[in-house]
Amino acid sequence: MSDARQSRYAIGIDLGTTHCALSYVDTSASDGEKTSQGVLPIAQLTGPGAIDNLDLLPSFLYLPHPDELASGDLYLPWTGQREFAVGEFARSRGAATPIRLVSSAKSWLCHPGVDRRAAILPNDAPPEVARVSPLESSVRYLTHLREAWDHAHPDAPFSEQDITVTIPASFDPAARELTAEAAEAAGFGRMTLLEEPQAALYSWIQKSGGDWRKQVKIGDIILVVDVGGGTTDLSLIAVIEREGNLELHRVAVGEHILLGGDNMDLALAHVVARKLAAAGTQADAWQLRALTYACRSAKETLLSDPATDSVPLVVPSRGSKLIGGSIRTELTRAELTQTILEGFFPQVDSAARPVSRARAGLTQLGLPYAQDAGITRHLAAFLGRQVGALAELAGTSGIAAAGNASFLHPTAVLFNGGVFKSPLLVERIMGTLNNWLAAEGAAPARLLEGADLDLAVARGAAYYGYVRRGRGVRIRGGTARAYYIAIESAMPAVPGLEPPIQALCVAPFGMEEGTEAELPAQEFGLVVGEPVHFRFFGSSVRRQDQVGTLLDFWGPEELQELEEIQATLPASGRNAGEVVPVKLHARVTEAGTLELEAVPRGTDERWKVEFDVRGNANA
Amino acid sequence: MTDSNPSFLGRISLAVGTFFRILGDGEFAAEVLRLRDGGVAASAAPAPAPTPAPAPAPQPAPVLKEASPDAALQLLGLLQRDARFIDFVEEDIKSYSDADIGAAARLVHDGCRATLREHFTIRPVRDEAEGSRVTLAEGFDAASIRLTGNVVGRAPFNGSISHRGWRVDEVRLPKLADSHNAKVIAPAEVEL
Numbered sequence: 161m162s163d164a165r166q167s168r169y170a171i172g173i174d175l176g177t178t179h180c181a182l183s184y185v186d187t188s189a190s191d192g193e194k195t196s197q198g199v200l201p202i203a204q205l206t207g208p209g210a211i212d213n214l215d216l217l218p219s220f221l222y223l224p225h226p227d228e229l230a231s232g233d234l235y236l237p238w239t240g241q242r243e244f245a246v247g248e249f250a251r252s253r254g255a256a257t258p259i260r261l262v263s264s265a266k267s268w269l270c271h272p273g274v275d276r277r278a279a280i281l282p283n284d285a286p287p288e289v290a291r292v293s294p295l296e297s298s299v300r301y302l303t304h305l306r307e308a309w310d311h312a313h314p315d316a317p318f319s320e321q322d323i324t325v326t327i328p329a330s331f332d333p334a335a336r337e338l339t340a341e342a343a344e345a346a347g348f349g350r351m352t353l354l355e356e357p358q359a360a361l362y363s364w365i366q367k368s369g370g371d372w373r374k375q376v377k378i379g380d381i382i383l384v385v386d387v388g389g390g391t392t393d394l395s396l397i398a399v400i401e402r403e404g405n406l407e408l409h410r411v412a413v414g415e416h417i418l419l420g421g422d423n424m425d426l427a428l429a430h431v432v433a434r435k436l437a438a439a440g441t442q443a444d445a446w447q448l449r450a451l452t453y454a455c456r457s458a459k460e461t462l463l464s465d466p467a468t469d470s471v472p473l474v475v476p477s478r479g480s481k482l483i484g485g486s487i488r489t490e491l492t493r494a495e496l497t498q499t500i501l502e503g504f505f506p507q508v509d510s511a512a513r514p515v516s517r518a519r520a521g522l523t524q525l526g527l528p529y530a531q532d533a534g535i536t537r538h539l540a541a542f543l544g545r546q547v548g549a550l551a552e553l554a555g556t557s558g559i560a561a562a563g564n565a566s567f568l569h570p571t572a573v574l575f576n577g578g579v580f581k582s583p584l585l586v587e588r589i590m591g592t593l594n595n596w597l598a599a600e601g602a603a604p605a606r607l608l609e610g611a612d613l614d615l616a617v618a619r620g621a622a623y624y625g626y627v628r629r630g631r632g633v634r635i636r637g638g639t640a641r642a643y644y645i646a647i648e649s650a651m652p653a654v655p656g657l658e659p660p661i662q663a664l665c666v667a668p669f670g671m672e673e674g675t676e677a678e679l680p681a682q683e684f685g686l687v688v689g690e691p692v693h694f695r696f697f698g699s700s701v702r703r704q705d706q707v708g709t710l711l712d713f714w715g716p717e718e719l720q721e722l723e724e725i726q727a728t729l730p731a732s733g734r735n736a737g738e739v740v741p742v743k744l745h746a747r748v749t750e751a752g753t754l755e756l757e758a759v760p761r762g763t764d765e766r767w768k769v770e771f772d773v774r775g776n777a778n779a
Numbered sequence: 780m781t782d783s784n785p786s787f788l789g790r791i792s793l794a795v796g797t798f799f800r801i802l803g804d805g806e807f808a809a810e811v812l813r814l815r816d817g818g819v820a821a822s823a824a825p826a827p828a829p830t831p832a833p834a835p836a837p838q839p840a841p842v843l844k845e846a847s848p849d850a851a852l853q854l855l856g857l858l859q860r861d862a863r864f865i866d867f868v869e870e871d872i873k874s875y876s877d878a879d880i881g882a883a884a885r886l887v888h889d890g891c892r893a894t895l896r897e898h899f900t901i902r903p904v905r906d907e908a909e910g911s912r913v914t915l916a917e918g919f920d921a922a923s924i925r926l927t928g929n930v931v932g933r934a935p936f937n938g939s940i941s942h943r944g945w946r947v948d949e950v951r952l953p954k955l956a957d958s959h960n961a962k963v964i965a966p967a968e969v970e971l
Contacts, residue, residue: 207860209959210853212951232958256968457889474886478968482866483875483883 166629167321167350169313172359172621173305174326175298175339177266178389178422180217181618182305184321185626193370193632197622199615202308204247208233214248215615217304221262221297222250223282223289238311246304255449259285264390265301267418267527268294269342270328270335272723275774295342302346319349322628324621328393329355329413329640332698332722333754334771340753352673353752354624356617357384357395358410358635360576363620364611365633375608376572378406381550382608383570385539385589386617387577392417392535394542396568397635400553409553410637412546412568412700415720417538419504419530421579427499427533428455428491432473436489443475447487450475458491459500463582469493504533505588510544510567510596512537536592543567543596545701545717552703565600574608576616638670639748642705644719646695647682663697663719665709667746667754676747679759680708683743686758689736691728693772698722707746727758727769744769849961853952856964857898862890865965898951904944912939 170185182200189196201213208229222245224234234242245253254261262281269276271294279291292300302325309318325348327339336353343351354362361384365372376382380399386392394414400407429452433443443451451473458471470492477485514532532538544567573590580586586607594604612619627634644663667677686692697719705711711719729740742758745766749755756769858864867887872880895901904923907913915924917934923944926936955961 206953207856209956210953211955212953230958230960232956235956237954472882472885474882476863476883476886480866481870482863482886483870483872483879486883486886488879488882 168316169321170324170622170625170628171309171318171321172324172326172354172618172623172625173302174356174359174615174618174621175266175301176219176388176617177264177391177420178219180219180301180305181215181615182217182309183615183618183622185622187626187629190626190631193366195366195623195626197366197619199618200309200312202247202305203237203311204304204308205234205236205245205249206247207249207252209235210249211237212248217247217301217308218251219263219265219301220250220254221246221265221292221300222254222257223260223262223285223292224253225260236307238307244300246300256446258282260289262292262297264527265294265297267390269298269338270331270416271527272332272334273528276334276338277773295338295345298339298342299345302343302348306347319347321350322625323348323351324354324359324625325351326354326356326359326617326621328391328416329357329395329410330391330393330416332416333643334723334773337753337771338773340749340751351751352625352628354621355393355395355410355413355640356388357386357393357413357576358397359617359620359624360384360386360611361397361408361574361620361635362623362627363616364574364608366619366623367610367612373406380572381411381568381570382572382574383543383593383605384574384576385580386575387535387579388420389422389578390418390420392419392530392538394539396546396549396570397637398550398553406633408633408635410635410640411553412542412549413640414538414542415700417530417535418527419533419535419538421577423529423533424500424504424579425452425456425459427503428452428459428496431495431499432489432491435495436487441487443487446478447475455491459496460581462491462493462496463500463584466584501584501588505536505585505592506534507588507592507595508534508536508540510540510599512540513544514538514541536589539589539593540567540596543570548701549703565602567596567600569597569600569602570605571603572606572608574611576611576613578613580611580613636672638672638675639667639754640669641698641700642669642702643667643722643746643754644697644699644705644711645725645744646697647684647710661695663711663714665705665707665711666744666756667748668706669699669703671746671748671754673748673752674750677707677745679743679745681743682708682710683741683761684758685739686727686729686742686760688729688734688738688740689731691726693724693726696722696725696771724772725756725769726772727767729758729760729767742767849955850952852961852964853955854898856961857894857952858891859965861894862887864891898953899947900949900951901945901947904946905940907940907943909940909943912937 166187168186168188170187172183174181182202184198184200186196186198199215201215202217203211203213204217206212206214209232224245234245236242250261254263259282265281268274268281274280276294279293279296281291281294281297282289285291306318323343325339325343327336331339340351340353361382368375376399378399378401382397382399384395384397386394395410396412398409398411400409429448432451432455433448436443454473454475458473461471462468470490472488472490475487476482479485514530514534514537516531530538546568547565549568570593573593575586590605590607597604623632626632642665644665646661647664648661664680664682666680671677699719701718729742734740741761743761745757745759747755747757757766758769759766855865859866864887867883905913915934915936915938919934923946926938927941928938
C-alpha cells in the first residue's frame with residue numbers, strides 16, 4: 161500500500177489450526193535488514209477468572225453453559241462482556257467437555273463439503289448449544305488478537321497498522337476470501353494475506369541478518385516443508401537473478417494436506433492404548449486425551465534424545481486418588497519408530513504416491529483428513545507433479561534445465577513447524593530426499609539452518625509487512641494456480657452421458673497482487689435476476705495457459721475441481737428473465753484474494769462473482 | 780500549649796478523662812490539687828529537671844507484613860491443576876509400593892517444574908559450584924547468604940558453599956478477576 165500515512169508497526173499474524181501468534185516489526189526502529197521485532201504476549205484466560213500473557217493463543221473456542229461458570233469468570237482485561245472463551249482456557253476446559261469446544265476451525269474453513277458461513281461447529285454439539293460458523297470462530301480468534309494488541313498498545317491502534325495474516329499455500333480462492341472476510345469482520349483495517357511457507361522463509365531471511373545471501377546462491381531451488389499442528393504445506397522457491405539482483409521466486413505450492421503434528425500424537429496414543437487394552441486396562445475417552453498429552457512430551461523426548469530407549473507414561477486418575485488410580489505404561493523407541501518414522505515419514509522411493517482409497521459408503525460429515533499419513537509420499541507426489549515447474553525460468557536466470565529428471569530436484573530444504581525440533585525427523589526427510597536425488601545423479605540438498613520453528617510464520621509475516629515497503633528482498637510468484645471455468649462443448653447430446661465439458665482459462669498462473677487479467681473473448685449468457693453456477697477448476701501445473709485458452713482434454717493430475725462459482729446479475733435497469741451476454745474478468749486484490757467479475761457487454765458495470773462456500777454434497 | 784479555651788464537648792471529655800485519671804494516678808491527683816489551690820503548674824515545680832539527655836530512643840517495633848493469602852492460594856491452585864500437588868500430598872501413601880509412588884511422583888515432578896518455570900524465574904543465588912571456596916567481603920548481603928558453622932571473627936569470611944541458594948528474579952502469576960473465589964483451589968468435578 162502506498163499510503164502516505166504509514167503505520168508505525170508491521171504486524172504479522174499466524175492464524176494456525178491449533179495456535180495463533182502475533183509478531184510485529186517496529187518500523188521506526190528498523191533500518192534495512194536490521195529490524196526491531198517482537199512477539200506480543202497475548203493476554204488470555206488460562207483458568208476461570210485468571211488472565212495470563214502467553215506467546216501463543218490456542219485456536220480454540222469454548223461455548224460454556226450459562227450455569228457453568230460464575231459471573232466474571234470470562235472477563236478479559238478489556239471487557240466484561242464475554243459469553244465465550246478463546247485461547248488456553250478454552251482449550252483446557254474444552255478437553256473435558258468436547259461438545260462445547262470448537263477446534264480446527266481453519267480446517268473447516270477450507271472444507272468444501274460444508275457451508276462455511278453456517279453455524280455448524282462444534283460438529284457434534286447437542287441442539288441446545290448455540291453453534292458458530294467456521295467463519296465466525298476465525299473472526300473471534302482474530303478479534304481477540306486485535307483487542308489484546310489494542311490493550312497493550314493504546315497509542316498505536318491495531319486498525320491503523322499494516323497487518324499480514326498467513327494462510328496455507330494450498331488454500332483455494334474461496335478459503336482465501338473467507339479468511340480476508342474474517343479479518344475484515346474482526347476490524348482489521350489494512351490486511352494482506354501471505355502463504356505460510358513464504359512467511360517461514362522470510363523469517364529465516366530476517367533471522368540471518370543479511371547472512372542468507374551467503375547460504376543460498378543463484379540457481380538454488382528451496383523446498384519449504386511446513387508441518388503444523390493440523391496441516392502439511394509444501395512450497396518450492398527458486399533463487400534467480402533478474403536485472404543483476406538476487407530474486408526469490410515461488411514456483412509451486414502443494415495440495416492441501418490435512419495432516420500434522422496432532423495426528424502424530426493421536427496415533428501414538430492409540431498405539432499405547434492398544435497396548436494397555438492388551439494388558440487388560442481399557443482407557444476411557446478422558447484417559448485417552450490425557451494419554452495423547454503424555455505421548456506428546458514422550459515423543460519430544462525420544463525424538464530429541466537418541467540415547468533414550470523408552471519414556472515412562474503416567475495417565476493420572478481423574479479422582480483425587482493420584483497414586484492408586486493412575487495408569488502406568490511406557491512409550492518405547494520401537495513404537496515411536498514404527499508409528500512416527502515408518503507411519504508418517506516412511507523411506508519410500510521417488511516414484512511413490514499417496515494411497516487414496518474410495519471412502520466407504522456413507523461417511524460422517526467430518527474433516528477430510530489425508531487418507532495416507534505418509535508425508536514423504538505426499539512430498540514425492542508434489543515433486544513429481546512439479547517436475548516441469550522451472551521450464552519458464554530455465555536458462556534465462558541461472559536455473560539449470562531439468563534434463564530428464566522424473567521429479568523436480570530441490571537443492572536446499574527449509575523446515576518449519578514444531579515437529580522438526582527433532583533432528584531424527586529432519587534427518588529422515590533429508591535422507592529420503594537425498595536418496596531420490598542420488599538415484600538421479602543429482603547433488604544432495606542442503607539443510608538451511610537456524611530456522612525458528614515455533615514462531616517463524618508470525619515473525620516472517622511481520623517482516624513481510626516491512627519488506628513490502630521496499631526495504632528488503634521480496635518473494636515473487638503471484639497466484640500458484642491457473643483457474644478455469646467449465647463450459648459445455650457444443651456436441652450433440654448422447655442420452656445417458658453427461659455432456660462433455662471444456663475448461664476455459666479465466667485467470668493465468670502467477671498473477672501478482674493488484675493485477676488484472678485481460679478480458680477473455682468468450683461471452684456467457686446470464687439470466688437477469690437468477691443465479692448462474694459455473695463449475696470451477698484450478699491447476700497447479702499448467703503455467704503456460706493464457707486467458708481464453710480452451711482445454712478439451714486434461715489429465716486427472718492437471719486440473720482439480722474447486723467449489724462452484726455463482727454469478728447473479730441484479731435486475732436493476734433490466735427485465736427479469738432477460739439474457740445478458742457477459743465476460744468473466746479476473747483480478748487479484750492488493751490483499752491477495754482472487755476476484756471474478758461479470759462484465760456485461762458494452763458496459764463498464766462489474767458484478768462480483770461469488771465463490772459458492774455453502775458446500776455441496778458430492779464434494 | 781494546647782487550646783486555651785476548649786469547647787463544651789471538649790470540656791466534658793476532659794472532665795471525664797481527668798476524673799478517671801485522678802482516681803487511678805496519685806501523682807496526677809496531687810498535681811491537680813496543686814493547680815486547684817492556685818499553685819503554679821508542675822513545670823515550674825521544683826521537680827527534677829527533665830533530662831532531654833541521650834535516653835536511647837526505643838527501637839520502633841518492626842511492622843510485620845500480613846502475607847496476602849490470594850497469591851498463595853493461586854499458586855496452590857496452579858500446582859494442583861498442573862501437577863496434582865494437593866492430591867499427591869493428601870493421599871495416604873503407606874500402602875503403596877515405591878514404584879507406584881515413583882510413577883505418580885514423576886507426574887507431580889513434571890507438573891511442578893512446568894508450573895515453577897512458567898510463573899517464576901528462579902536462579903541460584905551463587906553461581907559457583909557447591910563445594911567450591913568463596914570469600915565474603917565485608918558488607919555482604921546477609922539476607923541472601925547464610926553463614927553456618929564456625930561463625931567467628933570479622934569479614935572477609937572464607938568458607939565453602941554447601942548450598943547455592945535460590946532466588947526468584949521474576950514472578951508472573953496470572954491476574955485474577957475481582958469476583959474470583961481464590962479459596963477454591965480445585966473445583967469439584969461432576970460429570971453429566
